[in-house]
Amino acid sequence: MLDFQREKNTVLGYYADLDAAEGQGITDVLNAHTTADYTWRAFHPFHLQSDVETVSELFWQPFKQALTHSQRRMDVFFAGQNFMDDGASTWVCSMGHLMGLFDSPWLGIKPTGKMTMLRYAEFHKIEESKIAETAFYFDIPHFMAQAGVNPFPHQSAAQLVQPGPTTHDALLFADADPVDGQKTMDAMNFMISDLGQWQSELPLEEELARSWHDDMIWWGPTGIGATFTIARYARQHSGPFRAGLSDRSGTGHIARIAEGAFSGFFGWPNFTARNTGGYLGLPPNDKECEFRVIDIYRREGDKLKENWVFIDMLHFFMQQGVDILERARAT
Known part of the structure; x- marks a missing residue:
């Protein structure tokens, strides 16, 4: 144990x-x-x-x-x-x-x-x-x-104060069964290897369904927002994300852990990509940009059910020549 x-x-x-x-x-x-x-x-x-x-x-x-x-x-x-x-x-x-x-x-x-x-x-x-x-x-x-500042007028999903897990059981002050943790690690690793390079020949929703429940919840950062179900996630985040960004690198994770039904990772950066298709209202360009990310997951059965995502949107926009904080100071 x-x-x-x-x-x-x-x-x-x-x-x-x-x-x-x-x-x-x-x-x-x-x-x-x-x-x-x-x-x-x-x-x-x-x-x-x-x-x-x-x-x-x-x-x-x-x-x-x-x-x-x-x-x-x-x-x-x-x-x-x-x-x-x-x-x-x-x-x-x-x-x-x-x-x-x-x-x-x-x-x-x-x-x-x-x-x-x-x-x-x-x-x-x-x-x-x-x-x-x-x-x-x-x-x-x-x-x-x-605070009443709207830095991202092109946000595609919902702006919410985001709650914790539906199950309300993620404060693991006592240690969980390692068997459950391994199941969660396996589910997360399968998703990372299956979706991570955007190379599947399957339609996007079918590809997502290999590792996600149909009623998944994706709690994304402001600038993208939160979205519910595979169909809406594909429409409101994953589809636009893949259409706008290209040349995604492999993952650069520093830590990847799991305990019980919960898991997560972070990188510095997690990956790089180019905004060649125009993303979040930005004009297309060929500049390679870093994405700093933390992902937290909840597993249910053998698939992922909830995902809390933290992306350094300010850093991404700075790399595109847009200073979001300076804009806020000017308002």
Whole structure:
């Protein structure tokens, strides 16, 4: 029986201290819970950092000053051995929302004084009860939309504050049966190998049905949105995505884990592609662009049922010459 209690408790202790900290205390928390060679990866405009004081001053202190009375509303929590290094490392995944009152400007976004949520997903690599690496991916355009800013007028699917799993059972504070975790890893790996290169000769909906339930839910990022059922997913995301983008690379996953019915991965970047067909209202071009992504999955039976997706839309648009945050500052 696999035992992830030490790794899970490491992250839960970090969250308890971080969520209670303010100002310089945030730096102290990061120093206490991370290794000397800590690596922190985040979405634009924060990117890759290796100094906890920078992480504190660049992200956490301004964010907590802007979003007062903040609290963590966690929907998913699980751990696993990393498939990408044959189980040599253990990672803990958390997903949910950071909620508070948007009382001061953040990233040039004007405050509303209202309850606002930052949708997030996180992977932590644990070494000797310390956090050695973090991938902290968050949906800033989703935050912007709640503040009344519409950065993506061509969004094809639904704009929602996104809930956790239908089953409400994804907070795996106790370790799950590893047999279930292997089934979930197998389902995720089959989907990645089957769909990952967009090379099937099957019609798109038939291709998707090989690894997804017909009533799947795809909780996508603002700019694309959330969509329900294979047919609507094909129409509102997968079809336009494939039509707009070409020359997709293989996956560049750093971590891929599963526990119980839940799994996920992240990369830096996950893949590259070219916007040769025009995507999300952008004009076509031949520039190769990175896609930074976290995917979280829920398996039901032998297929995937729900998928929460975090894509660095700001970074993708910056590579296309469009600064979404600068546009927000101008409004």
